[in-house]
Amino acid sequence: MEFNPLLERMPTSKLPTFSDREGVFGFDRPSYSEEALSKIHGGCGLMGICDESGTLMSGVEAIKAMAVQRDRGNGLGGGFAGYGIYPEFPEHFCFHMMYHDLKAKEDAEAIFDQYFVVDLAEPMPTRPTKGITDAPLLWRYFLNPDPHKLEISEMSPEDFIVHTVMLINSSVDGAFVASSGKNMGAFKGVGFPEEIGHYFRLDEYEGHTWVGHNRFPTNTPGWWGGAHPFTLLDWSIVHNGEISSYGINSRYLEAFGYKCSLGTDTEVAAYLFDLLLRRHKLPLELACKALASPLWSEIDRMPAEEQAVMRSLRAVYGPGMLNGPFAIVLGFNGGMLALNDRIKLRPLVAARQGTRVMVASEESAMREVLDAPDRVWAPKAGEPVIARVKGMEWPIHGDLHLSASEISCAVTGVDSSCEIVEVS
Amino acid sequence: MPISLIQPEFKVKIDYDKCHKCGRCVQQCGWGVYSFNERPIPDDSKCRACHRCVTYCPAHCINITKNDLAYRTNDHWDPALRKAVWRQAETGGVMLTGMGNDKPYQNIFDHLVLDACQVTNPSIDPLREPMELRTYLGRKPDNVDVEPDGQGGYRLKGGDSISKNIKLNTPIIFSPMSYGSVSLNVHKSLAMAAERLGILMNTGEGGLHADLYPYQDNVIVQVASGRFGVNPEYLNRGAAIEIKVGQGAKPGIGGHLPGEKINKEVSETRMIPQGSDAISPAPHHDIYSIEDLRQLIYSLKEASGYKTVGVKIAAVHNVAAIASGIVRAGADYVYLDGFRGGTGAAPQIIRDNVGIPIEIAIAVVDQRLRDEGIRNQASIIAAGSIRSSADLAKAIALGADAVGIGSTALMAMGCHLCQGCHTGSCSWGLTTQKPELTRRVDPEWGAERLTNLVNAWSHELQEILGALGVNAVESLRGSRERLRAIGLDQQTCEILGVKPAGM
Known part of the structure; x- marks a missing residue:
């Protein structure tokens, strides 16, 4: 490995150029991201469940919730993310990797070996499953940044991780980071979600929070990395909908340095959460009000102080408002958030049973998983459902200092994202 | 005064069979097109085709048409250009005009079409759903700063910037x-x-x-x-x-x-x-x-x-x-x-x-x-x-x-x-x-x-x-x-x- 991007401090993004890549790898293999550059239209089903007491639930619950919503997908993408699933390695970052071939694995592992202390590297446990074909090589790594390299890099561990994700996704052809958080992991691929869950042996995992997704794309990307959830560090996002305001949302984000390379609504939603929560430090509740704004007629009836807040949110974040049908579940280490669009054009149902909070596209999922829910309700348009695991730290403002373009690059693996000149 | 070389742009035609001879057109025209001698007599050269007389004629007997006087075809010399030369040769002045550019430049708006929703996302019926046009003009901050208001809600930090x-x-x-x-x-x-x-x-x-x-x-x-x-x-x-x-x-x-x-x-x-x-x-x-x-x-x-x-x-x-x-x-x-x-x-x-x-x-x-x-x-x-x-x-x-x-x-x-x-x-x-x-x-x-x-x-x-x-x-x-x-x-x-x- 000739390039040491992590050793040389990268003030913004000085990723190897294409010719550098050729020099290092010397041949052309498909980069996953290059297969997924067109905007994907489609509908979906989703679920999220969180036990606020922190009690662990089997992954079977998540599979069951998605299996009854099978008709919401077409077998071209399913996935899950579980939190609290690696109690043996709670303080390790866990990389779930997808490799196109062995060479990709070697290249990515060279990066791990050089910059990390890897305490366990193993093939992802899977079992043969009818309907699952063309799986990439799936590996997972429990690792932490090499303390010496981390010190030289002058980054926080989170920054260091995101930088690595960016480096692998954009520079190592044929390698894709499916998830990179602590005590969590994403399991996703091409297939129906119950098949994906079976394939990844989710019945052998237990987590306090699970999110799941079933996809109905109207084209056939056949790309495992393109399935939901999208993740970065602890965050995962699953999404059902098509944002009719995609054009202005993406241009708005570009003004803050994000590059919407994948052309998916989910990507836009993920960056908006990053912008509002991490960079602008808005409380979660207000971030939801910015993304799914109340109507002016509602704002006009609010008490003066609240009205001033809402008016400012709409006037300032209007270009970021997600307009059009969506239901979205944001998972994180410590809970989940579910949000509907401002006039509820996509289904989202919620239920509570004791300390368990559950959301899904269809009530049938709740009835399947919860034997006697205390309450089942349809969250109002734009009213978030928030579940927080008791005693867990709020992670949203984690120790992350990266620029928007670096975040974009990490998520999409499109290195042109990194060429953006940062604006103030 | 020497004769003008410029022929009128328009022809004012009055159907005298219908005309009431009321003189309304004389009164309405701001350009002084009409004189009255038992019946309204138009001076075509003063007409600007503003249709005021046409609109207010009680007998609907006035029509304005383009003067279809033929000019020798010359794509390089539009008649308007020839008239401009004659006018400036007469007056020596800068030609003044009102309203906007009327030249046939490509109009870009007419080459743009809008999108609409079909199937994958729903269209919204403005007769049944709210459809908001409210717009705030002026400087807006990069972000909204809030602080807890002590009652479980939030208030703006540093005042209302909009x-x-x-x-x-x-x-x-x-x-x-x-x-x-x-x-x-x-x-x-x-x-x-x-x-x-x-x-x-x-x-x-x-x-x-x-x-x-x-x-x-x-x-x-x-x-x-x-x-x-x-x-x-x-x-x-x-x-x-x-x-x-x-x-x-x-x-x-x-x-x-x-x-x-x-x-x-x-x-x-x-x-x-x-x-x-x-x-x-x-x-x-x-x-x-x-x-x-x-x-x-x-x-x-x-x-x-x-x-x-x-x-x-x-x-x-x-x-x-x-x-x-x-x-x-x-x-x-x-x-x-x-x-x-x-x-x-x-x-x-x-x-x-x-x-x-x-x-x-x-x-x-x-x-x-x-x-x-x-x-x-x-x-x-x-x-x-x-x-x-x-x-x-x-x-x-x-x-x-x-x-x-x-x-x-x-x-x-x-x-x-x-x-x-x-x-x-x-x-x-x-x-x-x-x-x-x-x-x-x-x-x-x-x-x-x-x-x-x-x-x-x-x-x-x-x-x-x-x-x-x-x-x-x-x-x-x-x-x-x-x-x-x-x-x-x-x-x-x-x-x-x-x-x-x-x-």
């Missing part, structure tokens, strides 16, 4: 037209309509007549190079202040309101002697560069308790860089006036040959401000021939916050685009100070027609938004993904940031 923004109920304002170039009744109509619609009218550079004080919260007061009517009271009365640097119909050109239009009322409003010519210099003589503009912006803010201050410029080649400078100089909005924009009077050669289309100007300014991360610091108002709600929607999709309508507003009050504004003899009583003509516009009637027009466009904009599947205008603003081009060349598409249809 409190100086101006609320528009619909993203349309009336473009600046000065009292002097148009009549007081026109100004009253605009002000009354603006108040009823919850939008703004703009004084233009002629000051604010005392009769408009009750409507001051819906008025932008303009500060132009002649500084007519500008005093501290004037600045403090307006909802916002606008520095006029240029006008789309005559970029780089000043103004000249002839003394005969300066009657007592105009004289008092403009603060100049009655009967004297009102000459607006081409540049502001205290703005020779961008740093001077900054001083004027902040002088006006200081004088007015930090009201919204905007800057109006004509769309010219380097408009993106100029607009960026204007925003960095502290302007709260940039008013872009395209080369099709109207005028009360301009040299025809300037009107027809200087400036760039508003579509291009919106696109490049919006993109430049985004590239520089300052798009939120100023609103963009686009004007210069917004002819319909389709133009409005396309302008917004390209990146405008709101549009200005001037010529269109005059048309709502009867204007027929005869291009005679500079003559001061407008038969429709709009661009004139002659009392017998100005009284033709009843402000109540004018306000109602303007209100109807803006309401109609707003409803149509709601229909467009609904078809696009969004329920707030901010979700269309700058969303060029919802536009496609038909028949535009690749480079124009790239400049506009719009894909060709099919992509």
